[in-house]
Amino acid sequence: MRERFWGAYKLELRQIFRQWSYWLIQAALIAFIVNSFASGGEFYTAQELLWAGASRNVIGLSSLLVLLFGAFGAGRARRNRMDVLEATLPTGAEISLARWAALVTSSLPFMLSALIISLLAGPFESFLRGLPVFLLESTLTLVFTASVVWLIEVTIGIRRWMYPVMALLWVAAIFVTPLSTVPLFAPWAGQWNFTRFGYGGFTDAWGRLAQGDFPWLLNWFYLGMIVLLVGLIVRAADRRRFYKTTGLVRGVVGTGALVAVAGYGMYGLNFMRTIVQTDSPYSATAAEAFFSYPNQPANDPAALSYAITHYQIALDLASQPTFDVAFGVINRGDEPLETIDVTLNENAEILDISTAYSRDGAYINITLNAPLAPDETATVELQYTGDMHTYQYIWGAPPELNTFITRDGILLKQEMYWYPRAGRIPDGMGHQIIDEPAEFSLRVTGTDLPLASNLRTTGENTFESAGTSWATLIGAPLLEIQEPAEGVHLITTAHQYDRLADYLETGFHEVREQVAQYFPAETAIILTHPRWYFTVTPSIYEPVPMVDRAVVISRPPWSANAASSYWFYEQGIYLPVQHFFGDTSMTLLTENVAQFVNLQILHDGDVYMMRTGLEARTTDHHGRPITADEEDELLYASPGFAFNYAITGKLIDVYEAHGTEGVAALLNAMREEAATLKVTVTREVIAWIDSWVAENLADA
Amino acid sequence: MRNTVAYYEARAAFGFTAVVPALLPPVFGFIALINWLRNGYTPTVNEVMSALAVLLPLSAALSAAHLMVVEREENVDALRRSYAEPTWRLPLIRTVGALLVAGISVGITLLLLRGAGAAFPLDEIVVPAIPATLMMVCLALLAGNVTGNSPAAVVAVIAYWFLDMQTGGKVTGVFFMFNAVSPLQDLDPDLNRLLLYAAAIALCLANIAWSARRRRVGG
Numbered sequence: 001m002r003e004r005f006w007g008a009y010k011l012e013l014r015q016i017f018r019q020w021s022y023w024l025i026q027a028a029l030i031a032f033i034v035n036s037f038a039s040g041g042e043f044y045t046a047q048e049l050l051w052a053g054a055s056r057n058v059i060g061l062s063s064l065l066v067l068l069f070g071a072f073g074a075g076r077a078r079r080n081r082m083d084v085l086e087a088t089l090p091t092g093a094e095i096s097l098a099r100w101a102a103l104v105t106s107s108l109p110f111m112l113s114a115l116i117i118s119l120l121a122g123p124f125e126s127f128l129r130g131l132p133v134f135l136l137e138s139t140l141t142l143v144f145t146a147s148v149v150w151l152i153e154v155t156i157g158i159r160r161w162m163y164p165v166m167a168l169l170w171v172a173a174i175f176v177t178p179l180s181t182v183p184l185f186a187p188w189a190g191q192w193n194f195t196r197f198g199y200g201g202f203t204d205a206w207g208r209l210a211q212g213d214f215p216w217l218l219n220w221f222y223l224g225m226i227v228l229l230v231g232l233i234v235r236a237a238d239r240r241r242f243y244k245t246t247g248l249v250r251g252v253v254g255t256g257a258l259v260a261v262a263g264y265g266m267y268g269l270n271f272m273r274t275i276v277q278t279d280s281p282y283s284a285t286a287a288e289a290f291f292s293y294p295n296q297p298a299n300d301p302a303a304l305s306y307a308i309t310h311y312q313i314a315l316d317l318a319s320q321p322t323f324d325v326a327f328g329v330i331n332r333g334d335e336p337l338e339t340i341d342v343t344l345n346e347n348a349e350i351l352d353i354s355t356a357y358s359r360d361g362a363y364i365n366i367t368l369n370a371p372l373a374p375d376e377t378a379t380v381e382l383q384y385t386g387d388m389h390t391y392q393y394i395w396g397a398p399p400e401l402n403t404f405i406t407r408d409g410i411l412l413k414q415e416m417y418w419y420p421r422a423g424r425i426p427d428g429m430g431h432q433i434i435d436e437p438a439e440f441s442l443r444v445t446g447t448d449l450p451l452a453s454n455l456r457t458t459g460e461n462t463f464e465s466a467g468t469s470w471a472t473l474i475g476a477p478l479l480e481i482q483e484p485a486e487g488v489h490l491i492t493t494a495h496q497y498d499r500l501a502d503y504l505e506t507g508f509h510e511v512r513e514q515v516a517q518y519f520p521a522e523t524a525i526i527l528t529h530p531r532w533y534f535t536v537t538p539s540i541y542e543p544v545p546m547v548d549r550a551v552v553i554s555r556p557p558w559s560a561n562a563a564s565s566y567w568f569y570e571q572g573i574y575l576p577v578q579h580f581f582g583d584t585s586m587t588l589l590t591e592n593v594a595q596f597v598n599l600q601i602l603h604d605g606d607v608y609m610m611r612t613g614l615e616a617r618t619t620d621h622h623g624r625p626i627t628a629d630e631e632d633e634l635l636y637a638s639p640g641f642a643f644n645y646a647i648t649g650k651l652i653d654v655y656e657a658h659g660t661e662g663v664a665a666l667l668n669a670m671r672e673e674a675a676t677l678k679v680t681v682t683r684e685v686i687a688w689i690d691s692w693v694a695e696n697l698a699d700a
Numbered sequence: 701m702r703n704t705v706a707y708y709e710a711r712a713a714f715g716f717t718a719v720v721p722a723l724l725p726p727v728f729g730f731i732a733l734i735n736w737l738r739n740g741y742t743p744t745v746n747e748v749m750s751a752l753a754v755l756l757p758l759s760a761a762l763s764a765a766h767l768m769v770v771e772r773e774e775n776v777d778a779l780r781r782s783y784a785e786p787t788w789r790l791p792l793i794r795t796v797g798a799l800l801v802a803g804i805s806v807g808i809t810l811l812l813l814r815g816a817g818a819a820f821p822l823d824e825i826v827v828p829a830i831p832a833t834l835m836m837v838c839l840a841l842l843a844g845n846v847t848g849n850s851p852a853a854v855v856a857v858i859a860y861w862f863l864d865m866q867t868g869g870k871v872t873g874v875f876f877m878f879n880a881v882s883p884l885q886d887l888d889p890d891l892n893r894l895l896l897y898a899a900a901i902a903l904c905l906a907n908i909a910w911s912a913r914r915r916r917v918g919g
Contacts, residue, residue: 021847021852032863032871036867036870036871057866064855064858064859068851068854069851069852069855071851072849072851072852079773081775160717160773160850161715161716161717163717163850164717164720164721164762164763164766164854165720167762167854168721170858171862174862
């Protein structure tokens with residue numbers, strides 16, 4: 001039997017390797033992947049390419065090749081009218097298994113393209129970290145696909161009409177992922193995407209930590225499916241030859257089915273368990289809670305009659321995470337203040353508190369020890385514990401951890417209330433509501449993980465801010481803080497920095513100098529995850545009010561191209577301007593000023609080109625058409641997109657007449673008046689500029 | 701009737717292998733019909749146009765992928781090549797057959813969509829899908845003819861379709877097939893359509909030329 005197996009295996013392998021199309025496809029796949037992912041200046045790390053990006057393309061395309069060429073090979077006997085002969089000389093399972101094994105063997109070299117591109121990307125350590133999971137997942141997919149093909153062959157036989165059907169099934173498997181947006185199908189659809197095309201969910205800092213159990217449950221499901229399918233192939237061959245099968249085979253089939261059903265079911269149940277915990281339309285919260293008007297500030301924190309003035313937090317991670325929090329409250333109202341409301345993560349279990357309190361989910365009503373007279377302050381002390389596991393909704397994928405404390409990583413986000421925030425913040429609005437700046441001090445003990453925060457580092461695992469409306473804590477094994485240019489702090493991983501270093505030196509640094517002539521303040525950029533970019537900062541679209549420095553949490557740019565355009569604009573220019581004006585929302589003023597600096601840098605100060613560039617930009621609107629009246633009244637805009645760039649035009653006029661010094665003086669004057677100007681409509685801002693220039697620069 | 705070329709060709713063009721993938725647009729139309737009727741929603745012209753512009757090229761190409769290989773897979777290729785028929789006739793008949801299948805598929809889809817209660821202007825929902833469909837059909841026929849292998853033709857068209865969609869025209873540039881669905885900023889739509897038609901004609905001529913070559917040198 002062993003000889004027959006090896007004979008058939010070698011024969012099948014020879015048949016495959018002899019086909020010119022096999023080698024042509026290998027070459028085409030390598031050319032496509034290398035062209036797509038290494039055309040120069042890309043910043044992917046090797047591990048990312050192996051766990052997301054390129055590897056998803058390679059595994060997906062290879063599964064199509066195995067499905068169709070495997071079917072062609074498996075159907076050879078039928079096509080050549082040999083099937084009847086095969087039936088009269090029935091072979092055992094060893095022949096089918098040998099051909100199946102040859103198909104699997106010949107498909108493994110398809111993975112070369114992903115390995116090549118990852119090795120080219122580097123660093124090598126990142127490649128080694130990513131390799132085992134890539135090999136496991138690619139092998140599972142290819143073996144599963146080969147098993148499907150051979151099961152069809154040994155049961156009903158491969159026929160010509162099946163090729164397009166298999167192709168359509170492959171397409172359907174890819175597009176089954178978006179069904180994850182349909183509540184009824186969501187928990188039970190994504191498992192069938194055997195191609196693994198789609199959302200990779202990888203971050204260089206945490207790998208797939210945020211995806212929780214989903215990746216291994218998926219692999220578990222496919223492992224079970226492979227055992228089941230191989231068992232069924234052997235069973236079919238046995239029944240053809242002996243008209244019965246053995247107990248061993250039945251055991252294999254049963255075990256495979258059990259493992260597959262367990263993996264499939266647990267994945268689905270995990271999906272159902274976590275989706276209701278997300279701030280999404282699928283949670284228990286009413287969908288309208290998630291609707292917000294664009295171009296409008298989300299919240300007015302001044303409406304509360306009290307505010308939190310400072311936080312002092314000691315976080316001990318030695319065993320169960322324990323938070324010792326002391327926060328100061330000020331009564332801003334005219335009446336004595338007896339109780340306050342704060343919002344705290346629902347998973348936090350309160351151990352001790354210095355006052356009386358009652359709790360309703362995330363809302364805590366605190367009765368102060370003594371009524372607080374107007375303008376008086378009091379301190380509340382609170383001790384709580386919990387790993388802060390909360391989930392976020394991901395379109396077309398299972399929910400992901402949004403905030404977490406684990407041995408392998410920490411992510412604490414303000415939007416998930418890891419510390420008490422003033423007022424009762426409605427469900428799902430944590431990221432849209434901006435707290436008033438408060439003094440903040442955070443000290444973490446009991447962990448070996450490197451830590452970083454948007455707050456300044458003032459000692460070992462100690463972070464402080466003189467005034468911040470948000471605090472984020474990040475911990476990851478590979479975390480590093482780099483300073484590529486003076487005043488610019490990149491919180492990233494060693495591997496990510498390795499990929500970015502050249503660009504930061506040649507691209508980012510030069511432009512930073514030009515930006516710093518107007519906005520010299522310190523900037524910190526935390527490179528983490530594309531999806532977290534929108535939600536880590538305190539409002540849905542990145543307002544970042546901090547007294548000390550401008551901070552944004554961003555995805556890394558994927559390539560020098562992206563870096564030189566939008567990514568740099570947003571992180572390198574918009575952010576410092578936003579900080580300069582103390583902008584707590586995305587105002588038209590910030591966008592207009594940032595755009596002026598952007599045009600000056602892009603066109604090397606050539607006024608004619610700056611005006612031409614501005615003209616092109618004014619046609620680059622997005623969203624619904626807007627009327628002239630509305631345009632005149634707008635106060636808010638997104639980075640890079642505004643309906644009104646008249647202030648930018650005016651700044652170009654000032655620049656033409658008075659140079660960089662004139663604009664710098666004007667911007668400093670605008671900063672003094674920022675609180676008024678950012679809520680003033682464009683035509684009045686222009687009038688203010690005209691008047692200021694006439695008064696202060698007319699003689700220059 | 702059974703002794704006509706039309707009967708023989710119809711058996712090839714309207715066989716199970718061609719019909720199954722051609723069901724893709726009607727199945728979409730059927731699901732859409734049920735969904736829209738249940739939810740009382742009338743789809744926009746743009747939604748229907750986008751669906752057809754994405755699905756039709758794929759289904760038509762998959763339906764056509766085996767057509768130039770039928771004789772070889774049935775082991776009657778040498779016999780067919782020995783007949784005294786012009787070398788252009790077979791590829792041309794198969795092209796027409798493939799387009800007929802695509803046409804019927806679109807017709808049924810439109811009937812189903814009409815059942816949803818919305819009358820769509822043909823020029824706005826079908827015409828944008830035509831250039832890419834023609835090109836994909838001709839590509840499928842040529843791939844089948846050159847490789848002599850219907851799975852290879854299927855892989856060629858599906859990989860091309862998928863990668864063009866996934867890369868958003870990054871690789872195919874002016875030949876981007878889905879410009880009607882997600883227009884590229886620096887691509888003139890008229891030029892794009894023209895080039896797709898030109899590519900379809902070129903592929904069709906290449907298919908004829910390859911058939912002529914096979915008649916001469918075999919293979």
